[in-house]
Amino acid sequence: MSRIKRVLIVVVSIVTVVAIALGGLLLWLWSGSQVSTVGKESFDNELAIPPLARSSIDKDGTRVFDLRMQAGEKQFKKGQRTSTWGFNGDYLGPTLRAERGEKVRVRIRNGLREASTVHWHGMHLPAKMDGGPHQTVAAGADWSPQWTVDQPAATLWYHPHPHGATEEHVRRGLAGMFILDDDRSARSALPKRYGVDDLPVIVQDVKFDGADFDHGHRMMQNVGFLGDRTMVNGTLSPHREVADGLIRLRLLNASMARTYFFGFSDDRPFALVGTDGGLLERPASLRRIQLSPGERAEVVVRMRPGERTVLRSFSQDNYSDSWQQRFGGGDDSFDVLQLRAADRLRPSSEVPVRLGELEVPDGKDAVRARHFELRRSGINGRSMAMDRVDEVVTRGTTETWTVRNANGMPHNFHVHDVQFRVLEVNGQAPPPELRGPKDTVFLPNDTTMKLAMRFDGPSDPDTPYMYHCHLLHHEDEGMMGQFVVVEKGQRAGSPADGSGTPPAEHHHAS
Structure with a gap:
């Protein structure tokens, strides 16, 4: 009995030490994970304003921009040089600006030592010009996407989208703003002098x-x-x-x-x-x-x-x-x-009482409803596969997409090519900040959103657009799916996966 008691004492002692150590570790992690810079910033650096990108006009009226992805160094802190990537410079990129109705072409040169892409986040454009993981630009190679701007004035942006490496490429500094203008925004009394007001x-x-x-x-x-x-x-x-x-x-x-x-x-x-x-x-x-x-x-x-x-x-x-x-x-x-x-x-004019007219659908003419369950392991139970078409939508139709997050952690949801209207948040009307045109929404745990979107093409059965969580680590892990836009009754084609492997399955448009 005395031997058993001694063993029990040793076991209890070990368990107690381990429990105290684990508790201490958790307490250290907990206390060290909260961050605040409130009241601690000196604000002694003048805000840099990204320059407006230079452009030229071709004989056919196309506005042409040039972007070069390149490695560099930047002094974020005085006397310390940080290795970076940027567009046309050491970090970030210039602001591209174009008007609705203009034809644009962006001549991209990849001056990096590895492949990347340039995705036009929020832009309505053909799938082959989208800059997603299927439009890889090899190291030392060029790519010149072109399209006609066909959407209202907006603040968009561009960034890399290589499959499995988006977080790394963005963190190094590859990103920039793309501003669209139209007649309504030109007439508006809103502040509009770039870099001034x-x-x-x-x-x-x-x-x-x-x-x-x-x-x-x-x-x-x-x-x-x-x-x-x-x-x-x-x-x-x-x-x-x-x-x-x-x-x-x-x-x-x-x-x-x-x-x-x-x-x-x-x-x-x-x-x-x-x-x-x-x-x-x-x-x-x-x-x-x-x-x-x-x-x-x-x-x-x-x-x-x-x-x-x-x-x-x-x-x-x-x-x-x-x-x-x-x-x-x-x-x-x-x-x-x-x-x-x-x-x-x-002096400045007052903010106008009326600003714009929404061009996103209200969902009343939707021909199909789809549902998307967000989990870190994938969307609707499937991790991203480059050669698999997950959804097929018919050109010219409106759909409602219901997106649900019950994964116990925050996610968000971004859809390429379209702007959508948020119809409901947990069955209720959306708050004011979600009543405008959106392409990305935040979904905390236990949140369901119903979205209405219209797919105006052009159709391309072989080249998919993406939908995914825009928390880039989740995206890189495979929290992403693909859809193609096709003519009515047309089959999905065979998106490339970089290895020539045929797609795992085919779908028909309804």
């Missing part, structure tokens, strides 16, 4: 290991990479001097996994005037707006002479349980950008 705000979270980027995934962070500070347009701790009464901010969440909850440090209201795909019908007065990776929002804020305010990302409480909240970044907060108003400001 109309500012691009490309927000990314980063972490440094010495001079280099540290993009390791920490334990428990199943959303992907989360940094410990933010930068805007490649500028750490940025400020911007402004001299106008109204300032338009084109917010772009270009982070890999982090969702932001934007507002201002003094809790001032702002006018939401545009979402992913363009202007709202009417402005919405808000104090907060949540943007997950890939989402955009155009907001207008009023400034008064001599004042300062900080664009801030506040903590969030809608991720899931407290575990996901902490390790998914929901508890984090950041001071992102300081606006400094001049002592005398140019």
Whole structure:
């Protein structure tokens, strides 16, 4: 009996030590996972404004841009040079700008040592020009997609989309803004002088290991990479001097996994005037707006002479349980950008009462409903396969897509080629920030959204578009599917997988 007692004492002691160690580890992970830069930023760096890309006009009227993917170095911190990638420079890329109805061509040169792609996020264009994983540009090669701009004025962006490597390529710095204009936006009284009262705000979270980027995934962070500070347009701790009464901010969440909850440090209201795909019908007065990776929002804020305010990302409480909240970044907060108003400001017109007319369908003429279950392991139980067509849609039809996340963690959902209307969120009418044209939506755990979208082609049975989670680690893991647009009754073709393997299955359009 004494021997048994001694064994039991040893066992209990070991279990107790292990439990204390595990508890200590969890406490350390828990306390070390919350990040805040509120009140800690010096804002001593002038905000960089990406230059407008130069373009030329061909004899047939096509507007031609040139982009080169290249490696470089950039000083984010004084005296420290960080290895980076960029378009036409060391980090990020120029802002492309075109008008509705224009034909555009982008001559892309891959100056990197590995293959990549350039995807036009939010753009309506032929599948072969989309820049998804099927349009790979080899190292040293060229690609010249061309299309006619056929959608309203909007804030779009471009970034790489190589299958399995999107997170790595974006984190190195390959991204830029693509602004579309139209007649309505030209006549609008909204601020529109680029870099003056109309500012691009490309927000990314980063972490440094010495001079280099540290993009390791920490334990428990199943959303992907989360940094410990933010930068805007490649500028750490940025400020911007402004001299106008109204300032338009084109917010772009270009982070890999982090969702932001934007507002201002003094809790001032702002006018939401545009979402992913363009202007709202009417402005919405808000104090907060949540943007997950890939989402955009155009907001207008009023400034008064001599004042300062900080664009801030506040903590969030809608991720899931407290575990996901902490390790998914929901508890984090950041001071992102300081606006400094001049002592005398140019007067600005009031934000118009009416802004635009939505061109996204209301779902009343939908011919088919589809359902998508989001899980980290895949969508509708299947991980991405380059040679498999998951959905076939008929050109010229409207459909409703119901997307559900019950995976216990945050996800979002992006559809290539189309802008859609959010019809319902958990069976209710969407809030004001989801009533404009969208191509990406945030779905916290236990969220179901019903979306209406129209597929106006052109048809291409052999070249698919993507739908996927835009948390890039999830996308790279296979949380993505493919659809083709075909004529009525046409079969899906054979999308390439890079190895000549035929597709695993075929579908018919209904």
